[in-house]
Amino acid sequence: MSYRYAVGDKVRVLAGDPPGHIRTPFYIRGKTGVVEERWGEFRNPEELAFGKPGLPKRPLYLIRFKQAEVWPGYKGPAADTVSADIYEHWLEPAR
Amino acid sequence: MSGPHDHHDHDHDHDDHAPIEQDAEAKEFALLERAIRELLIEKGLFTADDVRRVIDQGATVSPADGARVIARAWRDPAFKQRLLTGSKKAIEELGYDLGGPEPNLIVLENTPQVHHVVVCTLCSCYPRVLLGPPPDWYKSTEYRARVVVEPRAVLQEFGTTIGDDVEIRVVDSTADMRYLVLPMLPKGSEKLDEAALAGLITRDCMVGVTLPRPV
Incomplete structure (x- = not known):
């Protein structure tokens, strides 16, 4: 299995809005976070939803975002975070 | 100017009951x-x-199953370690058959520094394999939309106050993983046996919206 990103890498979630069955929530599209876990490879749900095999499998990551990065007006402590599972093809490197 | 009772001079219940969502x-x-x-x-x-x-x-699984797993983790540090690193095998040790097509289960450990709360903002993904079907509030658009934006306010509505020195980590189960929270053992419960401990653990504790109550 080959991962493009390592745990600790900074990544940005793509900001696109393609049609179809997308598992990337809107509120983190375009946001920058850190790779927290690498979960393995899974069949692509964007294809599975339309009866296709979903191959090749896609690496899946748990990405953690600072709440203040996701919601500019966030009122809680700066340490608060939100994490989501994101497939590799929805990520790009960030600095 | 009309008084507050102008429209309520009849005596039947006139409340709008909360509509069933969607x-x-x-x-x-x-x-x-x-x-x-x-x-x-x-x-x-x-x-x-x-x-x-x-x-x-699906209906034979209930939060009591999740509670058994959590209680064992509280009592047995080696089991806890196995649960956190490869939950499926550890849970199968307790006699559960997770051989089906269920998604992967990840156990998130709360610590004095981090409190986890689980949501599925896209739909209603939930650790069914250990908790059974999700409650209605978990599936509600209100919980799903608000807990990622203002988790502390939502937890407060569940009667749960998390100190500002603790990171609240909302985990959105958007894909192939399902998340279960391993709460901290409440103070004062250190001497309870496993069955008594399991009685402290509710469904909501394992979603992360409440804390186990100390005895």
Whole structure:
């Protein structure tokens, strides 16, 4: 299995809005976070939803975002975070 | 100027009861599900009895199963370690069969520094394999939309106050993983046996919206 990103890498979630069955929530599209876990490879749900095999499998990551990065007006402590599972093809490197 | 009771001079209950969420949409989906199910049965892909059996299996799991796993983790540090690193095998040690097509289960450990709370903002993904079907509030658009934006306010509404020195980590189960929270052992419960400990652990503790109450 080959991962493009390592745990600790900074990544940005793509900001696109393609049609179809997308598992990337809107509120983190375009946001920058850190790779927290690498979960393995899974069949692509964007294809599975339309009866296709979903191959090749896609690496899946748990990405953690600072709440203040996701919601500019966030009122809680700066340490608060939100994490989501994101497939590799929805990520790009960030600095 | 009219008084507050002008419209309420009759004595029947006039409250608008909270509507069942997405009722109209649910009816459409129910019709669609029925049509597709009947077609697939007609084509011989599965039988009506298969459908009944799967529904039955889902209903046999309850939060008591999750509580058993958490109580064991509290009592047995080696088990806890196995649970956190490879939950499936550890849970199977307790006699559960997770061999089905269920998604992967990840156990998130709360610490004095981090409190986890689980949501599925896209739909209603939930650790069914250990908790059974999710409660209505978990599936509500209100919980799903608000807990990622203002988790502390939502937890407060569940009666849960998390100190500002603790990171709240909301985990959105958007894909193939399902998340279960391992709460901290409440102070004062250190001497309880496993069965008594399991009694402290509720469904909501394992979603992360409440804390186990100390005895």
